[in-house]
Amino acid sequence: MTFSDEELMVMFAAGTMAAFDMLYERYRHRLFRFARSCLISVSAAEDAVQDVFMRVIRSATQYRPGYSFKSWVFQIAANCIRDIGRVERKMICRNSHNDTSGLEIDDRSFHVRRIVAANELDQYLKVLEPDERMLLILREYEGLKTETLADITGTSPGNIRVRLHRIRQKLAAGRSAVDREGEI
Amino acid sequence: MNTTSKTCLLLEDYLDGQLSKPDKDSFTAHLAECDACREQVRVSEKVRELFNQHPQTGLSDDADLRVRMALRREQYGKEPAKDVMNLEETAAWLGVTPGALAERLDEIPAFEIGGRIRFSRKRLEKWIEMKDGDILLQLQQSHLRKDNNLLQFPGGKHGKQQSGNSGAV
Numbered sequence A: 001m002t003f004s005d006e007e008l009m010v011m012f013a014a015g016t017m018a019a020f021d022m023l024y025e026r027y028r029h030r031l032f033r034f035a036r037s038c039l040i041s042v043s044a045a046e047d048a049v050q051d052v053f054m055r056v057i058r059s060a061t062q063y064r065p066g067y068s069f070k071s072w073v074f075q076i077a078a079n080c081i082r083d084i085g086r087v088e089r090k091m092i093c094r095n096s097h098n099d100t101s102g103l104e105i106d107d108r109s110f111h112v113r114r115i116v117a118a119n120e121l122d123q124y125l126k127v128l129e130p131d132e133r134m135l136l137i138l139r140e141y142e143g144l145k146t147e148t149l150a151d152i153t154g155t156s157p158g159n160i161r162v163r164l165h166r167i168r169q170k171l172a173a174g175r176s177a178v179d180r181e182g183e184i
Numbered sequence B: 001m002n003t004t005s006k007t008c009l010l011l012e013d014y015l016d017g018q019l020s021k022p023d024k025d026s027f028t029a030h031l032a033e034c035d036a037c038r039e040q041v042r043v044s045e046k047v048r049e050l051f052n053q054h055p056q057t058g059l060s061d062d063a064d065l066r067v068r069m070a071l072r073r074e075q076y077g078k079e080p081a082k083d084v085m086n087l088e089e090t091a092a093w094l095g096v097t098p099g100a101l102a103e104r105l106d107e108i109p110a111f112e113i114g115g116r117i118r119f120s121r122k123r124l125e126k127w128i129e130m131k132d133g134d135i136l137l138q139l140q141q142s143h144l145r146k147d148n149n150l151l152q153f154p155g156g157k158h159g160k161q162q163s164g165n166s167g168a169v
């Protein structure tokens, strides 16, 4: 018998610090990879991991026993990453006269994209808005089900299906646009 | 692109490998005719393949330490839990009373330095994971009982409960 995430969270809410450490152990790398995929810098992703667990500590008493810990913690992570991402993009735009080689910046809309030295994955995903990128990562990389994604984003599974559909359409279109550019 | 049909709605379940045999068969047949779904599957496979080709590394040891320290300060409002802890500190960390801990000492990895009992946090973490927490839960339950019974410590009783199921789990 291994403690489930949910049991550990209930124990932590009741005061068992060790239970928190075990949850941290289980989720730290996973949440870091998630944050790293969504954000531009490593340090921003590290901050995100810290913020997520800070919020877990602070809102431990709000955790409803029986609710999926994974959904809960990814919901918190999505919020943290959104907040940090906004700040990160603003900072980069503000400093865009400095060294931002490797980034493509659009000051007005805060679009910041890794272009130089970006790997094929970043190239492929660069047509997406931050929120779209995050949803796609949760779906294709974290392998979360549409129901879980609906929980995390506070919408319905139907809405998630529609959004995923649009995101993939956008990727398919972006892909062909890139291919066409290459042909010129 | 053709218009989406009812069968198109099965796409996400198909990608998850969640469809029953008949549903899967009908969706596979549908794929042959539906450009939209084929494109969705193609993009999904492409993205998953790219994620596999470019795996992210985990949290670095340095960052891990920094995060742990910050979290400890948040939890305890003071210094982080030490690598080596005494009975009092270990009890606080486990969320049980020192008395409950002392009573089950023979089952918990501990060592002695100069006649004093000490616990290694790393070893405890491993032990909790290996023991799968059964003992920890019992300790916590006895702690909760103690809260209810006001210092009336349930001596002798829980030795019998040990092998039975602990109900809550």
Ligand SMILES: [Zn+2]
Residues within 6 Å of the ligand: B004, B005, B007, B008, B030, B034, B035, B036, B037, B038
């Ligand atoms: Zn279709």
